[in-house]
Amino acid sequence: MTLPQITPVLLCGGSGTRLWPLSRKSYPKQFALEIDSRSLFQATALRLTGRAEGCDFAAPLVVTGSDFRFIVTEQLASAGVDPGPILIEPSARNTAPAVLAAALHLLAADPGAIALVAPSDHAVPDPAAFHAAIARGLPALEEGRIVTFGITPERPETGYGWLELVGPVSADGTPVALSRFVEKPDSAQAGTMMAAGNFLWNAGIFLFRAADLVAAYRRLQPAMVAGVEAALATGRPDLGFLRLAEGPWTALEDISIDYAVMEKSDNLSVVPYDAGWSDLGGWDAVWRAGGPDAAGNVTSAHATAIDCRDTLLRSESPAVELVGIGLEGLIAVAMPDAVLVAAADRAQDVKQAVSALKARGAPQAETLPRDYRPWGWYESLVIGDRFQVKRIHVHPGAALSLQSHFHRSEHWIVVEGTARVTVGEEVRLLTENQSVYIPLGAVHRMENPGKVPMVLIEVQTGSYLGEDDIIRFDDVYARGQGAKV
Template sequence: MALQKKITPVLLCGGSGTRLWPLSRKSYPKQFVPLLGDETLFQASARRLSGADGALSFARPVALTNADFRFIVTEQLNLAGIDPGAVLIEPEGRNTAPAILAAALHAAATDPEAILLVAPSDHVIPDDAAFRAAVARGLPAVAAGDLVTFGIRPTHPETAYGYLELSAPPGDGGAPVKLSRFVEKPGAARAAEMLAEGHFLWNAGIFLFRARDMIAACEAHAPDLIAPVRASLEAAETDLGFLRLDPAAWAECADISIDYAVMERASNLSVVPFDGAWSDLGGWDAVWRESGPDTDGVVASGGATALDCRDTLLRSEDAGLEVVGIGLDNVIAVATRDAVLVADMSRAQEVKRAVAALKGKGAAQATQFPKDHRPWGWFESLVVGPRFQVKRILVHPGAALSLQSHVHRSEHWVVVEGTARVTVDDEVKLVTENESVYVPLGSVHRLENPGRVPMVLIEVQTGTYVGEDDIVRYEDMYAR
């Protein structure tokens, strides 16, 4: 094979899905959540596209995300044992076409022949080996200058996916087939017809191509994207190893998907059929299917108990919260610490309506978790009163909060796990388990974890205002 070089995975991980609320929210969306087992969808995607396997060899991944998720991306890659490559920060979401073009231009700056495999980071593909084999089957088409996409052989007449119409029925070997056209999400009757006809595949939104071929396709079919995306890269700033695309230039990019901008217009498209299991986990009904229902069609996870239930999903996402279902049929019930979803399974796609309704009434649960992830760890509010707040704070080994002060509150810290290095004005000292320290109103202070295990403390805030914006930062290792 002519193309025996490393493939660079491009992981799209800046989205904030709402159809898996309350577990997926804007502040911490589904790709970073362990929906199926202990591994997150993002970690599984990165692992699937790492290392070497026969004729395939993968370079370090390129991730496209937003500023809020940048440290989550590197943390989860490190926890998965994957060395992070470039992390490009999009100033705002502009859909997949600008993001993919940015990745292609970034790669072409050092190697125009670079082969990129673009994949959403929130899909489920259980058989890694089968997917890698499909990628290998696409390489000859890439060598011939084609843009390759991957189509899933449909198992049922699905109306929630777009389709790919092939120029000929796919063969048993899974070799690339020329694409005739993209098909929008069909109605139930047309989906059944396409399934019977045999030359329609689900559109997985996964692409394989050389950087220069994607750039050429954008120049031909989406020329208005070239200048702003190129300018955003040329004016990008390096920030703690991240590459921040220029906001002003990025704002000039059209908000358009790669399908509409390029793929539906290009003539050099091939499709690799994929026969393995695949799901975009586009709703709780998909999570139910992928979780392996028992003989009664029941999935009960966490602190959940099902009694005389059928075709039902019960989940508790809080160790102290028990969820019990009795006599339920075709029901979704998902409970977190601060929100509960109960819905008919057939209406799983309407969960986004609930999020919109919560936003309309100003409920924080629409977008925010009680647990707030930060570059140094996380915190969660345990109790909030009119003049006080109690938090649990976890700080990763070697991490530190900013050197800061508060205008409206004082703080009392009690270490319950590990050891903290605490700065309060001119005093620096170590505070170990069951020891405490007081931070007076207005004092300049910092909290660090000098150890090798996570440090956990309980923080009690008292004052006239305990909001997160009451922070004056003097130094910050994360450049916030």
């Protein structure tokens, strides 16, 4: 049987502040949080790849921000997923413009295009059951309906929005018409809805024909359609990405697809889903998804719980051993540069810590010690007065820009792999335990010509060591002068 092809639309925005200190603005939870050695983003892409029972997926279309574009391609390549179009948002405008841009892009290429919009930071432990749910929703598209997915509630959750169905949940899981969206309730309202039997959690996942969704936008948000069409029409290709035009995009309203379109539409159906799901919106959700032991504890590889109950202990660095003794109802997450300790029932308040740190100007509020770039990553090991020591990891075949600095000199020592180093007119290969000095002002570049990662230690000395002290003469990633990504 020929199955209709579905294009996954993966949304990769957001900062995930409730999972601080692991998730930060510079590297949010969809890329940072791993389950079974895959990031949430990778797991989402793999779940919606190829042919599955009742589904046939096209290459995913990704909508993300400029800062994450190379992280997206690197993680997809690492997972063995070939991407489709990658649309770059000039600024975050919430989900309504992002989904519309994806739908218009798909519609221009195929008038019959079918899309599945999926946030890239959800945990779905049973992909086969999820594929079956998608297949159950496909017939509704033939009637011009938009399908969303409702999660069978496990508890009277106040952190999710809910969906009210026009009738009880169908026994066979077929779509049921949506009555209304319900905002995040208080505990009493959540208990009442859970007992009623016709309420489900809102997963924020949508299945539709692109033509039907665009028609709904034209009816309900005509100004947004005009703006997104202009952003697409005047966007520009950039190294395999499509950069949406900044002018029309930044003028768009910052609004979710629920508020902009879905709550105002009368053609929504809900497919119930009860095979496990979490949006991992806070450390309490990570604790539940982690499978607490008999004492209610969840620990990571470098964390130890002694006489603890109902705790989450995570160390995100093999160099940091986290030990809890006699704890109850606590969350502790250790990073190389920050530690979170919180009462488990205050997990949703972690974002307050981010706000407090930002107000103090602490870099830990938004940035990780490890900085990801298109060629690999680096992390600062020691920072002192007029000097800095970094570890730099360069992917096989990757190259940094040909550059110079006004205020610093550098000394490179290769510790893994092979580096091709350019200093002025000289080009030479360096292997492990070999080094080179880069004088202040010298034009230089490092490349990894090998098949394995190359790692070097960089010692910087000078009057100013900021990342914007870069003059680029040639760059395969088309970054401008002083660009930090």
